[in-house]
Amino acid sequence: MPTIRDVAKHAGVAPITVSRVINNAEYVSQKTRARVQASIKELGYVPNMLGLSLRFKQTMTLALVITDITNPFWTTVARGVEDVAQSQGYSVILCNTDESEEKQEQYLNMLLRRRIDGILLVPACSSPKAVHMIQRQGIPLVILDRSIPDTEVDLVTADSEAGVYQLIQHLLSLGHMRITMLTGPKTVSTAVARANGYRRALADAGLPESSARIYWGSYTQEGGYQMTRQALQETPRPTALFAANNFVAVGMLQALREEGLRIPDDVAIATIDDIPSSPIIEPFVTTATQPAREMGQQATELLLGRVTGSLTDAIQHIVLPTKLTFRASSGQKAGS
């Protein structure tokens, strides 16, 4: 692969002159410019970014560290990230941690060695260790979706606590008095926030704390299935179930189908984030949807602000509203 020196030799000039031609700098005569351009074309020369990256300490690369790209929510976030990055000339390296702290640490170490310009991180756990490691190296960092306690870091989340609050209020207004919450692990901030939204809605409705029924599990289909099985054992049976994420909702629906329970007649349900729905039927489940693409875009814009230095304000916490959609699964007529 030819270098700038090969081109220079071929054109009978100095490397720096070729550089000036490439970058459209002033002070290159028409004759020289044409000769150099001919040489570039003939040799198929492509400038090597690595030299520049080494010299000027910027790689024009960001990293997106998420739990799993096959979750449609993260897919959409990723698309938002890539769009904004691309529009400003940055590339995005994709990393899947599968919620494993070990995998996350491996990835982060690799990213630091690569001297990428900034990191978008969905933390696999609530420990601030990873954040401190990145901050110590002075790499701009934006945390996505989940917060980390007692940590000064830019953050972009959706207000799922409010989403849950409103949906629980909605269920209460439909007369449900026994609403059970199925959420994620206590180490994941969104799982805790959503449980809090649930508790707050009950309290504001004047219900005693003891009326709260919360199951802590994993944010997976299997977790949703297990928690639903347990929740249905309660006597009296809950009249409504709330799934704290879309995978939990899928497991919940599976368990309800196996039990032969009708929705919403036997049990009403609601959830956070849409579940995949077949185009042959009307979407069915009442949800509070997080604006995934917008989260990706805003997080990337914030990160690039830090990277380029155009943004020097204090730490930001951007909270985007969720979008409520009331459908048949909660017992309400669709569209209302």
Add this chain to the structure above:
Amino acid sequence: MPTIRDVAKHAGVAPITVSRVINNAEYVSQKTRARVQASIKELGYVPNMLGLSLRFKQTMTLALVITDITNPFWTTVARGVEDVAQSQGYSVILCNTDESEEKQEQYLNMLLRRRIDGILLVPACSSPKAVHMIQRQGIPLVILDRSIPDTEVDLVTADSEAGVYQLIQHLLSLGHMRITMLTGPKTVSTAVARANGYRRALADAGLPESSARIYWGSYTQEGGYQMTRQALQETPRPTALFAANNFVAVGMLQALREEGLRIPDDVAIATIDDIPSSPIIEPFVTTATQPAREMGQQATELLLGRVTGSLTDAIQHIVLPTKLTFRASSGQKAGS
């Protein structure tokens, strides 16, 4: 950010000695090793890969250039790619072309400047221009999913032609004589291959060429909707519709729902690749599914074989079988 020279100075040794400690090379005394490791820790030193990349001309980076990560098929492919790459120490840069040749070219130029080690490409068009540009630079390249005519290049595809053939055979065996094919643009090889599978099945069943009804559109929901609207105008109306990809199928279902046509009683349907299906109902649509994750994995293994030089065989064309699933939408009982 400290360099190897900073660490060397701090530990009172030469940079090369620090290098030896980092790489666990022989011939470093215990005492020196301990002192250097202490300095590394104290300074928070992280080696800079850029120096190595520049020197040894490898960046340990691959690129995945697809049309759109929000399509679940590509998402799954991407996951397969990332898994294999990660296991061998490579990172993956993600690029969405949105089927635009211009965007593709921009991305490829950027990737060449980055001196990435290899490219996985889903071509936005059937022109061999992009392939030639990459091959001229000597960058290993594997084409995914779509072939490019008259071009010598490694290729990983699914045998969707055979999948279509079998599904059409299946529809014929159920007595359908008027089957209409809704496919993608003529410039996309899979759209052509799937049309060919359709024609071959008709021919082998002894039907005249004139019995073929093929609509060429775009591989999108909108395309599927438009083509279905047109197809339903035919008299006599088709008794079965075949959608050449999952997005087309979604548009098709939408149009059929609007027309109030029942599946399979009024019209039978089948498609390539699963469409998202709600967990509240049984999966419904008869499909030939492409093994997306495996395609990503095999393509990446092939690519890394070329990158590392461990694979020097002739050009390969890996064709993976599709998986047939007969469900209710074709008029057959589920599971049979």
Add this chain to the structure above:
DNA sequence: TGCTATTCTGGTATCGGTACCATGATATGC
């Protein structure tokens, strides 16, 4: 013609690693 201003071109150093070779220090064998 001589002087200055402008245009054009190039030499050298640098970014952060490691390969290569050289050299000094210590251990081993007879």
Add this chain to the structure above:
DNA sequence: GCATATCATGGTACCGATACCAGAATAGCA
């Protein structure tokens, strides 16, 4: 005690770009 082998360490150069400064060529003007 001396030759040789092994261990331990360091100096220099290089990968491919461009910044910085220097200097040469030309143009403009009195």
